[in-house]
Amino acid sequence: MTQDELKKKVAEAALEYVKDVAIVGVGTGSTVNHLIDFMAGIKGQFEGAVSSSEGTTQRLKAAGIPVFDLNAVGEVEVYIDGADEINPQKELIKGGGGALTREKIVAAASKQFVCIADETKSVDVLGKFPLPVEVIPMSRSYVAREMVKLGGQPVWRENFITDNGNEIIDVHNLKILDPKNMEETVNNIVGVVCNGVFSYQKADVILLGSANGVTTS
Numbered sequence: 234m235t236q237d238e239l240k241k242k243v244a245e246a247a248l249e250y251v252k253d254v255a256i257v258g259v260g261t262g263s264t265v266n267h268l269i270d271f272m273a274g275i276k277g278q279f280e281g282a283v284s285s286s287e288g289t290t291q292r293l294k295a296a297g298i299p300v301f302d303l304n305a306v307g308e309v310e311v312y313i314d315g316a317d318e319i320n321p322q323k324e325l326i327k328g329g330g331g332a333l334t335r336e337k338i339v340a341a342a343s344k345q346f347v348c349i350a351d352e353t354k355s356v357d358v359l360g361k362f363p364l365p366v367e368v369i370p371m372s373r374s375y376v377a378r379e380m381v382k383l384g385g386q387p388v389w390r391e392n393f394i395t396d397n398g399n400e401i402i403d404v405h406n407l408k409i410l411d412p413k414n415m416e417e418t419v420n421n422i423v424g425v426v427c428n429g430v431f432s433y434q435k436a437d438v439i440l441l442g443s444a445n446g447v448t449t450s
Contacts, residue, residue, distance in 0.1 A: 260314020372424020
């Protein structure tokens with residue numbers, strides 16, 4: 234079974250969390266794209282969605298799913314999104330697609346965060362996947378130097394601008410043994426908008442797809 238087939242399998246399993254829910258928070262990425270395709274088939278069973286990126290908004294609208302501004306709906310019942318890494322404590326690294334800030338906002342505003350991923354995203358310790366850090370453009374070099382002090386190797390994601398008009402530094406070679414401390418420390422660097430450690434907004438439910446099926450934790 235290919236990785237894409239695993240993503241489809243876990244995205245289909247996530248439909249159980251969409252049915253009979255008023256507003257669904259929808260993340261960003263290849264696994265979520267499969268979810269949106271499945272949601273299009275049951276769009277009469279929920280009112281609409283709150284989106285975590287412009288790309289997701291376009292895909293939802295193309296599927297005929299109403300998209301609402303988060304400010305207009307208040308609390309979201311469930312947020313479904315993928316991850317780049319998942320540890321046993323359900324803490325995540327996210328942001329490979331560059332939507333980490335809006336993803337973290339929607340996750341924080343939701344009652345339940347359901348993370349959908351294939352088994353390759355499961356790790357013992359976060360950090361093998363480079364940590365995305367969204368920064369105000371003028372602060373990029375300064376933040377990069379601060380990340381070096383934390384033991385990381387920062388690489389500017391060139392020719393990429395976030396939906397918020399900012400830039401991203403991808404920080405390699407971090408071994409994140411204390412995700413909460415890392416999330417706080419990086420967010421406290423002046424010029425950082427948000428970083429891709431999701432420890433305070435960690436997943437409530439993990440759906441992990443493998444050749445043997447989908448496991449829930």
